[in-house]
Amino acid sequence: MTRFLTLGEIMVEMAPAPDSPGLFRLGYAGDTFNTAWYARRLLPASWTVSYGTVIGDDPMSTDLAQFIERQGVATDTLRRIPDRTVGLYMIQTREGERSFSYWRGQAAARTLADDPDWLDSIFANRAVIQFSGITLAILAPEARKSLCAALARARAAGSHIAFDTNLRPLLWDSAEAMRSGLLQGAAVSDTVLPSFDEEQLAFQDATPEETVQRYRAAGASCVVIKNGEAPCHGWSQTDGTVTCTPPDVARVVDSTAAGDSFGAGFLAARATGASLGTAMTRAAQLAAEVIQHPGALAPQIFEIGESS
Structure with a gap:
């Protein structure tokens, strides 16, 4: 199988225009879509990279689908439903600090798991499924x-399930619901990709080893912990425990997609046969490059690579 799928929500982004105060620039963004975008550029051309989500039947949803396709990501795993649209968020910056406002009440992606047969169909014969x-x-x-049940079926059929815990506490009903949801996702996953600062927030972990042990106990066969400038900690059943020190970064421009690109780098490397340590190193190197460029997607990284 050479088919890579990420699953989630991609939203309309309204960001301040750099040189025009009061004006906003329209774009599209979403954590799992960012991972698909980077995976498409890292995996061989023989691989298919698709994005799974639900969109509406309105013009904005059509524009979004066309955007995904222009990025080289397949849209065969999009589902449309009537009378819905896509979510929207707006970025505002004050004194260098960014804040976010969200409008997602009518977002079609909230119905992602309403059709189990559709989930089974898009999960079939995928080498990797990331959520x-x-x-x-x-x-x-x-x-x-329902979603976790479908992922469990795909895992049993041979797909490698990868889970980036990516915490957004305000999206959950409570801290307990968030902790329960994370363990629910980990229980159907082969690889879990948490961030240590978020695990400290959610579970009060004192060390990365505690994080590894929790997700091992949940059923994961591989756990890789992102830890900012500090060493990454990884464990897998085949490679044991591995640590990796990220490259030094002189100036962080935008950390928006640090974790998303790390996940893409890691999963693409593992899918093409890299060891745990090699995959972690490649992922850390990619994330270090990404955060030195503005925006979640950094095409200039790959343009440089192609011309060198």
Whole structure:
């Protein structure tokens, strides 16, 4: 199988225009879509990279689908439903600090798990299926169970399930619901990709080893912990424990997609045969490059690579 799928929500983004105060620039963004975007550029051309989500039947949803396709990501796993649209968020910056306002009440992606047969169809014969804590958080509890059941079926059929925990506490009904949801996602996953600062927030972990042990106990066969400038900690059943020190970065421009690109780098490397340590190193190197450029997607990184 050479088919890579990420699953979640991609939203309309309204960001301040750099040189025009009061004006906003329209774009599209979403954590799991960012991972698909980077995976498409890292995996061989023989691989298919698709994005799974639900959109509406309105013009904005059509524009979004066309955007995904222009990025080289397949849209065969999009589902449309009437009388819905896509979510929207706006970025505002004051004294260098960014804040976010969200409008997602009519977002079609909230119905992602309402059709189990559709989920089974898009999960079939995928080498890798990646989802995130945000994917789970936007769903109602019963829908969350339905999605995890479909992922478990795909895992049993041979797909490698990867879970980026990616915490957004405000999306969850409570801290307890968030902790329960994370363990629910981990229980159906082969690889779990948490961030240590978020695990400290959610579970009060004192060390990365505690994080590894929790997700091992949940059933994961591989856990890789992102830890900012500090060493990454990884464990897998085949490679044991591995640490990796990220490259030094002189100036962080935009950390928006640090974790998303790390996940893409790691999963693409593992899918093409890299060891745990090699995959972690490649992922850390990519994330270090990404955060030195503005925006979640950094095409200039790959343009440089192609010309060198």
